[in-house]
Amino acid sequence: MEQQINRIKEKLARIQKQGWQKYKGNFGVEYHRFHVNPPIAEQDIARFETQHCIQLPADYRTFLLEVGNGGAGPYCGLYPLELWDRAAYEKPENLPPDYLSQPCPLHPGLSRESGWDAQLGCAWEELYQGTIAICNQGCSYYGLLIVSGAWRGRVCNVDADGQAPHFVSDGDFLSWYERWLDETLSGKEIWWFGFDEAAKR
Numbered sequence: 001m002e003q004q005i006n007r008i009k010e011k012l013a014r015i016q017k018q019g020w021q022k023y024k025g026n027f028g029v030e031y032h033r034f035h036v037n038p039p040i041a042e043q044d045i046a047r048f049e050t051q052h053c054i055q056l057p058a059d060y061r062t063f064l065l066e067v068g069n070g071g072a073g074p075y076c077g078l079y080p081l082e083l084w085d086r087a088a089y090e091k092p093e094n095l096p097p098d099y100l101s102q103p104c105p106l107h108p109g110l111s112r113e114s115g116w117d118a119q120l121g122c123a124w125e126e127l128y129q130g131t132i133a134i135c136n137q138g139c140s141y142y143g144l145l146i147v148s149g150a151w152r153g154r155v156c157n158v159d160a161d162g163q164a165p166h167f168v169s170d171g172d173f174l175s176w177y178e179r180w181l182d183e184t185l186s187g188k189e190i191w192w193f194g195f196d197e198a199a200k201r
Contacts, residue, residue, distance in 0.1 A: 001059060004174050005066050011181040026190040032077030036068035052100040057153040059174040074180045074193045075137040084132035087142040089125045103149030104130030108167040116164035145173055157194055168194040
């Protein structure tokens, strides 16, 4: 993991040196301009994990500690950890205390048709339990990181207005993030990062 973190730092530094304007054709870049927030303190992560009775996926935790707590990232950039509840259907004060420790019901292979949520057998407000929001993709679209359940550690894209989730092909957060860096450096114009051709809108 340390080698991957070092690669990510090097690629970020390369993009920052080139200047964000070179990539201004990529959706959302004007919001973060490839600026990374300072890393979070270990005690702050530990407090968050204790409060929510979870352990964050190890690679995401390491990113927060060694790269930064939000900032440069896909779409409008990464949320800092303290904004984890941005995609939740309930207001933060109304979320149950075990919201993050409950298994996330989302899984790969859900139908993209209307009524997909009925397959899960849970209430609408429970669809995103066990997940934290990691980025906003514009309007009602979010990137989520699953922190509890069978698909813990995976990133999926969701639409809070009701479209079925799309699990990205990457197996973990760092692979997803490094692929974004690689696609950016390659000069690819990025609009719907993380979606395969069938899932593009």
